[in-house]
Amino acid sequence: xxxxxxxxxxxxxxxxxxxxxxxxxxxxxxxxxxxxxxxxxxxxxxxxxxxxxxxxxxxxxxxxxxxxxxxxxxxxxxxxxxxxxxxxxxxxxxxxxxxxxxxxxxxxxxxxxxxxxxxxxxxxxxxxxxxxxxxxxxxxxxxxxxxxxxxxxxxxxxxxxxxxxxxxxxxxxxxxxxxxxxxxxxxxxxxxxxxxxxxxxxxxxxxxxxxxxxxxxxxxxxxxxxxxxxxxxxxxxxxxxxxxxxxxxxxxxxxxxxxxxxxxxxxxxxxxxxxxxxxxxxxxxxxxxxxxxxxxxxxxxxxxxxxxxxxxxxxxxxxxxxxxxxxxxxxxxxxxxxxxxxxxxxxxxxxxxxxxxxxxxxxxxxxxxxxxxxxxxxxxxxxxxxxxxxxxxxxxxxxxxxxxxxxxxxxxxxxxxxxxxxxxxxxxxxxxxxxxxxxxxxxxxxxxxxxxxxxxxxxxxxxxxxxxxxxxxxxxxxxxxxxxxxxxxxxxxxxxxxxx
Numbered sequence: 001x002x003x004x005x006x007x008x009x010x011x012x013x014x015x016x017x018x019x020x021x022x023x024x025x026x027x028x029x030x031x032x033x034x035x036x037x038x039x040x041x042x043x044x045x046x047x048x049x050x051x052x053x054x055x056x057x058x059x060x061x062x063x064x065x066x067x068x069x070x071x072x073x074x075x076x077x078x079x080x081x082x083x084x085x086x087x088x089x090x091x092x093x094x095x096x097x098x099x100x101x102x103x104x105x106x107x108x109x110x111x112x113x114x115x116x117x118x119x120x121x122x123x124x125x126x127x128x129x130x131x132x133x134x135x136x137x138x139x140x141x142x143x144x145x146x147x148x149x150x151x152x153x154x155x156x157x158x159x160x161x162x163x164x165x166x167x168x169x170x171x172x173x174x175x176x177x178x179x180x181x182x183x184x185x186x187x188x189x190x191x192x193x194x195x196x197x198x199x200x201x202x203x204x205x206x207x208x209x210x211x212x213x214x215x216x217x218x219x220x221x222x223x224x225x226x227x228x229x230x231x232x233x234x235x236x237x238x239x240x241x242x243x244x245x246x247x248x249x250x251x252x253x254x255x256x257x258x259x260x261x262x263x264x265x266x267x268x269x270x271x272x273x274x275x276x277x278x279x280x281x282x283x284x285x286x287x288x289x290x291x292x293x294x295x296x297x298x299x300x301x302x303x304x305x306x307x308x309x310x311x312x313x314x315x316x317x318x319x320x321x322x323x324x325x326x327x328x329x330x331x332x333x334x335x336x337x338x339x340x341x342x343x344x345x346x347x348x349x350x351x352x353x354x355x356x357x358x359x360x361x362x363x364x365x366x367x368x369x370x371x372x373x374x375x376x377x378x379x380x381x382x383x384x385x386x387x388x389x390x391x392x393x394x395x396x397x398x399x400x401x402x403x404x405x406x407x408x409x410x411x412x413x414x415x416x417x418x419x420x421x422x423x424x425x426x427x428x429x430x431x432x433x434x435x436x437x438x439x440x441x442x443x444x445x446x447x448x449x450x451x452x453x454x455x456x457x458x459x460x461x462x463x464x465x466x467x468x469x470x471x472x473x474x475x476x477x478x479x480x481x482x483x484x485x486x487x488x489x490x491x492x493x494x495x496x497x498x499x500x
Contacts, residue, residue, distance in 0.1 A: 023072075153272070156274070179294075293328075
């Protein structure tokens with residue numbers, strides 16, 4: 001009798017809730033009435049030996065029959081059910097780790113075991129988006145000390161799969177972000193792999209920026225690779241450009257990033273745990289970190305950059321990673337493109353040694369490739385950049401890049417979005433400063449990174465002498481509405497590019 005009371009028939013409504021499992025039931029169905037379930041109640045949904053945790057949304061209409069329950073698209077997939085299948089529903093037992101989250105929200109230090117409990121429960125799907133957001137908020141700002149960052153990193157590493165490379169020296173590179181463009185990583189990977197070294201690049205999607213490395217590379221090749229495919233590509237070519245989700249490398253990180261993106265939050269402690277957990281899970285041993293700082297970058301001051309540099313090295317040592325963190329100029333965009341396709345065009349122009357390739361992107365890429373070559377011990381100190389330059393300018397790096405992409409399943413040319421508008425200077429003068437955050441926001445309002453070919457083509461770096469009517473940058477969008485949205489924002493703010 002109890003089984004019948006707690007059983008409903010599945011109905012698919014085609015509702016996309018991204019990664020959160022949602023179940024929809026009528027307020028007057030037998031389960032809601034007898035159990036007293038209300039909206040946002042967390043429930044366990046069972047079918048044929050499988051179960052998932054889902055959040056309840058209550059329906060007050062004829063959208064569903066009393067004997068029906070609808071599941072979001074992702075819940076249907078995870079539970080492997082279709083229209084007409086029967087599911088049973090039960091209460092979710094209290095989640096003990098939420099008490100740890102509440103302690104963190106009140107700025108209390110929690111121990112290593114608490115971080116393992118939280119991350120394991122997040123990975124197992126026990127947390128709702130609201131509960132994950134509470135954990136992220138509790139860790140934001142400076143609310144994680146070095147011990148806690150280390151414990152969080154270790155818990156995230158152990159939450160998923162790990163890659164092993166049979167004694168090879170594994171290299172990697174990462175930027176903390178916050179600077180438009182700055183797409184050095186694909187160039188660095190191509191150079192380092194061309195030198196005969198191993199650099200499996202496992203990247204995340206953008207969190208608060210108009211593009212991440214995975215977003216950019218997806219405009220050229222396939223990035224959603226399994227562990228088996230990553231190993232195949234790396235063993236063949238020495239490097240790869242992969243998104244970590246399918247490979248389940250630090251899967252908790254991907255879940256947290258989804259909520260961080262919605263909150264537009266990327267706090268230092270969680271960022272360090274995110275970056276280093278991915279590196280360690282990918283089997284990396286030597287990692288170079290880019291920390292750009294500037295008034296409108298993510299890292300605002302040199303003092304903050306030094307603190308971040310120390311934290312990266314200290315946590316890296318704790319998880320047996322050899323970290324070299326380089327503090328770089330974050331006063332302006334690196335390259336001309338801001339947005340996945342536009343940044344991909346920059347990458348290709350540098351690799352192809354085109355005359356119009358952005359020189360600042362080329363030189364910064366050479367600096368980081370050189371640092372990795374020296375860190376590996378393959379090239380002696382002081383000669384890394386010159387060796388990297390030789391590899392790039394000889395064409396070997398582009399050849400390697402193309403081979404990696406083809407091994408991953410595709411090589412295609414990125415394209416511009418259909419709609420564009422040019423932003424022109426109203427005065428004569430010299431560019432003296434650039435607001436990176438506002439520039440990045442315009443690119444996001446234009447549709448990046450969700451619309452891959454949207455973004456900004458930027459052509460007025462600091463020091464540029466401009467004439468009245470000269471184009472400072474061009475906004476690209478895949479729809480007229482988004483383009484207008486970006487232009488309206490531009491009109492509502494103070495000058496993004498200062499010209500005197």
